Amino acid sequence: DQQVKQNSPSLSVQEGRISILNCDYTNSMFDYFLWYKKYPAEGPTFLISISSIKDKNEDGRFTVFLNKSAKHLSLHIVPSQPGDSAVYFCAASSSSNNNDMRFGAGTRLTVKP
Amino acid sequence: NAGVTQTPKFRVLKTGQSMTLLCAQDMNHEYMYWYRQDPGMGLRLIHYSVGEGTTAKGEVPDGYNVSRLKKQNFLLGLESAAPSQTSVYFCASSYTGAEDQPQHFGDGTRLSIL
Numbered sequence: 704d705q706q707v708k709q710n711s712p713s714l715s716v717q718e719g720r721i722s723i724l725n726c727d728y729t730n731s732m733f734d735y736f737l738w739y740k741k742y743p744a745e746g747p748t749f750l751i752s753i754s755s756i757k758d759k760n761e762d763g764r765f766t767v768f769l770n771k772s773a774k775h776l777s778l779h780i781v782p783s784q785p786g787d788s789a790v791y792f793c794a795a796s797s798s799s800n801n802n803d804m805r806f807g808a809g810t811r812l813t814v815k816p
Numbered sequence: 817n818a819g820v821t822q823t824p825k826f827r828v829l830k831t832g833q834s835m836t837l838l839c840a841q842d843m844n845h846e847y848m849y850w851y852r853q854d855p856g857m858g859l860r861l862i863h864y865s866v867g868e869g870t871t872a873k874g875e876v877p878d879g880y881n882v883s884r885l886k887k888q889n890f891l892l893g894l895e896s897a898a899p900s901q902t903s904v905y906f907c908a909s910s911y912t913g914a915e916d917q918p919q920h921f922g923d924g925t926r927l928s929i930l
């Protein structure tokens with residue numbers, strides 16, 4: 704039972720354009736959400752997060768939007784750069800057990816020069 | 817700064833063999849985690865530890881054991897390896913278990929069970 708779903712296995716965008724990666728969750732107890740980025744043969748690295756008390760968090764070129772009523776979040780990358788090409792994982796946790804973080808299957812982003 | 821180091825990086829086992837995966841962190845983190853990643857699925861938590869001498873079960877603990885004898889090390893053991901345990905294993909650590917403390921991951925161990 705995947706409680707965090709990333710329905711797009713891959714996404715391809717042109718350099719300079721916006722990349723939008725989507726994530727849906729089913730567990731209404733989740734109240735903290737994170738995005739991790741993973742390059743081949745490396746471990747995931749933390750990118751950006753958002754608490755359920757917010758609907759937007761921005762860090763440079765990266766913005767995460769949270770729609771609690773739709774149980775949906777998205778990561779926007781503007782402008783996209785070739786170095787952003789990686790697999791992006793959405794993750795969610797509940798404050799009642801924040802050690803049990805659930806991950807989506809990932810979306811492979813390719814940014815073409 | 818090494819961060820989180822996993823040993824070995826690759827291993828091939830035969831069904832029924834045992835082995836131990838080692839995770840070491842040099843960031844003085846209290847919390848440590850073991851995940852597995854399978855094709856088409858996200859990372860799934862196997863076991864975790866909230867401090868030296870403590871361990872707890874995650875989402876998919878069956879077939880694995882762990883130990884945290886030293887704060888900096890977290891060991892994952894497979895007593896009798898099965899083909900279903902073929903996966904990429906990631907170790908992670910965090911300073912506290914607070915949700916705003918992101919986990920730091922190692923580069924993974926690719927394990928194949930024949």
